[in-house]
Amino acid sequence: MSGAAVLKAAVGGMTRRSVQTGVIVLVLAAASAAALLGLTLGADANAQFLGAFASQHGADLAVTVDSAKVTTAELNRTRRLPGVTAAVGPYPETAVYLAGMKHTPGSTPRLPTHPGMTPPPGLAVVGRRSAGGPLDDITISQGHWATRPGQIVLSVKAQYPSQRIGGKVTVTSAPGRPQLTVVGYGSTVVGDEQAWVAPDEIAALRAKGAPAHVEMLYTFSSASTSAQITADLAGLRAALPAGAITDSISWLDLDSMVAATSAINTPYVVAFAIIALVLAVLIVANLASAMVAAGYRRIGVLKSLGFTPVQVACVYLAQIGLPALLGAIAGTVLGDRWVLPVLNGGPFKAQPVPLWIGLTAPVGMLALAASATLVPALRAGRLSAVQAIAAGQAPRAGHGYLAHRLAVTLRLPRPVSIGLAAPFSRPARSVVTLAAITSGLAAVVLAAGLNTSLANVRKDSDLLGQAVQVGDLPVGPSRVGAPGFTRPLTQSRQRRIRAALRSQPGTLQYAAAAWTDASVPRVGSSVPLTAYNGNVSGLGWDLTAGHWYTGPGQVVVNTAHAKTAGHTAGHAVVNTAQADTARLRIGQTIDMTIGGKTFSARIVGKVYAPPASLWGTLFTSRQTVSGARGLSVDFYEVGLAPGTSQQRYEAALSRTLGPSFLVTAFSFGVNGEIGTYAALDTSLIRLLTILVAVLAGLGVLSCVLMLARERVHDLGIFKAIGMTPPQTITMVTCWVITPGIAAAIIALPAGIAVHNIVIHAINNDQQPASLRAALLSTLEHVFTPGELTLLTLAALAAAAIGALGPAIWAAASKTTTALRAE
Amino acid sequence: MTADLNVGAGRESAAARTLIQLTAVTKRYQGAPAVNDVNLTVEPGDAVAVMGPSGSGKSTLLNLIAGLDRPTSGSVLVAGERVDEMGETGAARFRRREIGMIFQFFNLLEDLTVQDNVLLPAQLAGVRHRRARAQAGELLARLGIDRYANTYPGRLSGGERQRVAIARALVNSPPLLLADEPTGAVDTATGEEIGRLLLDLNHEGQTLLLVTHSPDLAARYAKRTVQLVDGEVISDTVAAGRPERAQEPRP
Known part of the structure; x- marks a missing residue:
C-alpha cells in the first residue's frame, strides 16, 4: 500500500466532508492571521515603522525653512556640512484649508508644528516633481502622482474627508479658491506632510500674506539618539541665517510615537490572538474526533482493503493536515497583506513581516492542528475492522x-x-x-x-492634559521648541499676554517659560530644557512617575525616547555609549550646564511626551537655573480649567491678543500627537x-x-x-x-x-x-x-x-x- | 379503481373506504426504477404482506405510502389524502395522525425511556400531556411492557424493544400500521411473538401493511400477499381461502 493510496483516501475523505474541510481552512486561516499579528507585535512593535523607514529611504530630519530668509546657495551649502550624508529639497511647502476642514473662521492656515495636531492648524501641502527619492519616497497606493497643475495627491492619513480619485477639492484659504483634482493617495514616512502637488502649484495655493516655506530632508552619519539629532539640527541652524529654520521633525520623534501606539495595541492584540489560537485548536480537535466518530464504517472498509493502522492514522492526519496547510498559508498571506497594514496605523507603507515570523506562524499553527488531530487519528488506526464495520457509527456514549x-x-x-x-x-x-x-x-x-x-x-x-501656549509670531531667530517661538517676549508684550490671560474665562493657571539648551553628562550636549516661573502643576503635563518639582533644585525628565535606543533605522548608526533619558532615575541628581554655568538638580518626576525635541526633555523651575546666561521669557504656558473648550479658548485668546501673537493649543497624551497614530x-x-x-x-x-x-x-x-x-x-x-x-x-x-x-x-x-x-x-x-x-x-x-x-x-x-x- | 380517485388533494368522501390507493406509481432513483407502475389498493382492516427479494422495491413502496419519499410519477392516496403532493411539514403531520411505523431495527431513541419513546409522537402532535400519558400507559400495559416504562431501550431484549416500537406506532391511534421487516432483527421465537401481536392488532381492526422477505411470516400473519420483483407487482394473493386478486390492468 503506497503513500499515494493514503493520499487518495485522504482526498476522498476531504471531498466527502467538504463542509468540515472548508471550516478547517477558514479556522486555520483566521488563527494564522491572529498568530502573525501577535508574533509581529510581540517580537518588535516598531519593526514595521523601521522597515518602512528603511524601504522608503526616510530622512533623519525634515526641516521647514522660511524661504524669504535663505538663498538656494545657502541651502545647497547645507548638503556638504560635516555629518550630512544626504540632503534633498528644497520642496516648496505651504499650509491650506480645504473645503470641509475644521478651522477657526477668519484664521490663516499654518503648517502643523508637529504631526497629529488635533484639529490641524492647516493642511501641509508639499510641491514635489515626483514621488521618488532619493530620500522620503512617497508610496502611491491609489491613482498616480500629480504631474500637472490643478492636481493633488492626498496622504492616506490626511485629516481630511476621503475623496474619490478624480474628485475635486476646493482650497478655501487661497486667493480665488482654486479647485484641485484628487489624482492619487500616497503615504510618507515623514509624518507632517498631508498632500502633494506639482512644485509650481504651491505659490497659487499660498494664503494671502502667508510666508513662503520650503522643506529640506537630511540624513546624517550620527542620528540614533535625541542628543545626536539635536546636535545635527544645531549644525544646520548654524549654517543658515538666523531664524531660517522654523520647524523640524526627526525620525526619532516618529519612532517614539509609533512605540507609544504599539504600547497600547500590543496587549489586546495578544489577548485576541490567544483566544483565536485556543479556539482554533478546539475546533480542529473537535472536527478530527468527529470525523473519526462519523467514519467508523469507512475506517473498517479501509482496513479491510489492507490499510495498516499507521496508514489509517495517516489518512486522518492528511485529511485534516492538507486543508490546515492551505488555511495556514492563506492566513499568513492574509495577515501580512491585509491585517498588518490596519495594525500599522502610521502614515507609512506597510512592510512584510520578518521571514522567521512568516514561517513560524503557519508552521506553529500546523503543528497545533497536527497535535489536535493526533489522538483521534491514532484512535482510528487502532480500531478493529470488524468492530468498525459492525458499528457503522460511533457507539452511543x-x-x-x-x-x-x-x-x-x-x-x-x-x-x-x-x-x-x-x-x-x-x-x-x-x-x-x-x-x-x-x-x-x-x-x-x-x-x-x-x-x-x-x-x-x-x-x-x-x-486629559490640555494647555495653550502663547508667544510672539515666529519671526526672529529660531529655537527648538513647541510651537516654534523664535524670539524672547519683551516686558510690554508679556504684560499684554498676562492681562489677556487674566481676563480670559477658562484660564486655570499660567506660567512664563524659557527655552534653553543644557549640556547634561551622559544625556547630551544640547538637551532642550524648559524653565518655568513658579508652580506649573496645573498646566496639565502628564506625569508617568514621581511628582512635579515643588521648589528649586528639582527637575522633571521627559522619557519619550525610552524605547528608541538600540534601533537602527535606515543607515543610522546606533551609539549605545550615549545614555538615554530612560536610564535616568527618580532621586538621581544630574548636572545641567547652561552657558558655562553648572546647576545641579534632583530628578523628582518623569513625563512621557513624544517627541522630546518638540516638548523638551528637562523641566524645572527658573529658580533652579537662576543666573543662567541668556535665559529670557519665550512664551507663556496656560493650564485650562476643567470643562473649558480648548479650541474655543484658543480662538478667543487669539482674537483678544491680535494677529501679532501666536496662540497654539495642544494636548498632552492621548488626544495630542499620539492620537493620530491610531493609538486609540x-x-x-x-x-x-x-x-x-x-x-x-x-x-x-x-x-x-x-x-x-x-x-x-x-x-x-x-x-x-x-x-x-x-x-x-x-x-x-x-x-x-x-x-x-x-x-x-x-x-x-x-x-x-x-x-x-x-x-x-x-x-x-x-x-x-x-x-x-x-x-x-x-x-x-x-x-x-x-x-x-x-x-x-x-x-x-x-x-x-x-x-x-x-x-x-x-x-x-x-x-x-x-x-x-x- | 383509478376512476374513483379524487385527483386533487384532500380527503375523499366519507363513502370511499379505501385506505391506500396507489395508481401507476413509479419511483426512479438512477437507472432502473425501484418501483415501476404499481397499482395497489388496501381496504381498512386489511393485513397485507408485501414480499420480494432484496432490492425488489418493498421498502421504497412503504416509504412512498408513508410520505417519506415522493414518487417519480403516479399518485399515492392514503386515508383519502394525496400523500405524494404533500410538503415535508404536511407529510410529517399526516404521519403523526394517520400512520404508525415499525422498523426492523426498532429505531428507538436510546436516551429516552420506554415511556418517553412511546409518548413522543403524541407530544409532537400536541396531544395534552395527561391524555398522552394515559394512552401510552394503556398501550404499554396491553403489550405487556408496562413494567419497563422507566427503563431505557438499551436494557431491553429485541422482542421487548419491538413491542415498545409498536406501542409508539400506535399511540396516536393511526388507521394504518406500516411494518418494515418487523421480525428481521429478532430470533424465531420472538418473531413468532411479534407476528402474533400484529395479527391480534389486525383482528381488532388495525389495518396492517407488512414488508417482509419471509414467505412464512406473510403466510401466517397476512390475509393478503403482494409479491414484488424488480419494482413490479407480479402477484397479489388473498390467503386462507380468500380469492386471489388479480393485478389490475395497467393503463
Missing part, C-alpha cells in the same frame, strides 16, 4: 439520561426539551461548543469593553473581534454539524414518527442553548477579567498619566447590567444562528437516508 428526564418535566414543547437535553448525550462535543461560545462571547465582551474604555478616555477631556483607533479592535467572532461561529457551526451528523439516525427516527421540519430546526437550534447559557455565565466575568488585564497592560509607565488615570477609571464603569444582558442575548442569538445552518440541513435531510444510517 450512554450519557444524558438524567438531563432528558429533567427536560421532560419542564413541560416545554417536546422539540425544545429534547434539544435542551441533547448536549448532555455528547458531553465532549458540548464542551467544545461551550468553549467556542465562551471564547466568542469573551472576545466580544473584551472588544466592547475596550471600545467603551477608549471612547471614555477620548471623551473625558477633563482627564478602534478599527483594529473591530477587525480582531470579527476575526474571533468568525472563529467562534465556525466553532459552533462545526460542533452542531458534527452532532447532527452523529445523530442523523435519530433525526431520521424523529422525522419518521412525525417531527416536522420546523420542529426539527427548533430542536437542533436548541442544542446550543444550554451550552450558550453556560458560556454566558463563564464568558461574562472572563471577558471582563481579560479586559481588566489588558487595560492594566496598556496602562504601563510609558503612557501619560492622564491616559492611565482615564483607563483605570473606566475599569469601574465599563458595563451596565443592561449591556451585559444584551451581550448575553446577542451571544445566544449568534450561537443559534451558528446552529441554524446544520439545523436546516437536518430538517432537509432525507428521512429514508437518515434511517438507513445504521
